[in-house]
Amino acid sequence: MAETWKDNLIYKLIAILLAVLLWLYVTADQNPPLEKTLNLSVNYENLLDNLTLTSKTNVVNIKIRGEQKIINGLGLKDFEARVDLAQVKLGQQALPVIIGNPLGIEITDVFPKEVSVNVDMIAERQVPVTAALLGETAHGYSSFKATVKPSQVVIRGPANILDNLEEARVDVNLNSAQSNLVLNLPIKVQDKLGNWFGADTLNIIPNTVEVFIPVVQDTPSKTVPVKPVIDGKPAPGYQIARIMVEPETVKILGQFNKLDTIDLIQTLPVNLTDVKENVIREVDLSIPSGVTVLYGTKVKVIVQIELSPVQKNFDIPIKVYNSKSSQKVLVTTEAVKVNVEGKKDIMDNITFQDIIAFVDVAGLDFGTHELEVQIDAPGDVQLKNIEPQRVKVEIKALEEKPVTTTTTTTTTTG
Known part of the structure; x- marks a missing residue:
């Protein structure tokens, strides 16, 4: 009885083994291992915002291996080729390609395994x-x-x-x-x-x-200057420093007889009444009939406004320059009236001591001469008027003082 049971067990084990082998054979025959080559686009990740790639590899080839039914159900979207740029440096360098793949699929080869990138x-x-x-x-x-x-x-x-x-x-x-x-x-x-x-x-x-x-x-043309037209005056104490127009010239088209009568194109008036600061206006051109202006009919007029200059009057004593030690020089007019002008902040600090009036007698002989009065003033102050402009100067010989001799008498007592 025991021997029969053992014989049956052996037969059962042999049957199970044969069934497994048969299943493996059938499975391998119907679902054999398969190899396949794929071309994957490379994704570059983690590049800093202030860096960029000037050269890179866009595609890598991979070889995969797996069961036929699994591989046949996969596409490019199931795989990933990426390069991590988190640690890159400036310049040319080689970085490894990282492949992401589904479970059950073996990556047998990657070409290239590293890609060359240039970072700038x-x-x-x-x-x-x-x-x-x-x-x-x-x-x-x-x-x-x-x-x-x-x-x-x-x-x-x-x-x-x-x-x-x-x-x-x-x-x-x-x-x-x-x-x-x-x-x-x-x-x-x-x-x-x-x-x-x-x-x-x-x-x-x-x-x-x-x-x-x-x-x-095609028609005759002519380039003419643009003249800004100004209306009104700045506020009291202010004046126009400079007027500019952009563009300074325009090209006009028309018949020859019409172009010959036009030397400039004016703008419509720019009102400056009571202004105290610079004015920038886009204004239309005043275009004569019978002509056409190229590149538009508007120009930009820029008017620079500044404080009006301040004037001051001083009585300045006249000095004599370059007289000889042997000469005595007499100026018939002791002082001149000087009118000067400048910016208010400068003129507020100007005094008569900052201005020198003088006559130059270098090379003149004895006698009476009429000389121009010269003014030496700070460079940022403008001389407006001097009165009188010329003065009479008399040059005499310097009188020598008499030499006094003192006699000392010495008495000796014996």
């Missing part, structure tokens, strides 16, 4: 924008200087690129234009080596600008 500081520059005109207008039409708004853009990017920037530019194709062009165009940037960069490499703020190009039918 982020810099910022403000750059003027120019417009390059390409092509030609229609026959019988002409284009004029382009106006770009805004005229400057801010560019942020790698310092080594910004250090070598040559220009920021937009290209305008005239395309046989017969009328004014108003276009919104993307900006491109060129370095000193002729390399071009766009918004994909640099952060250009804004990355587009509005370009206005006057296109007119």
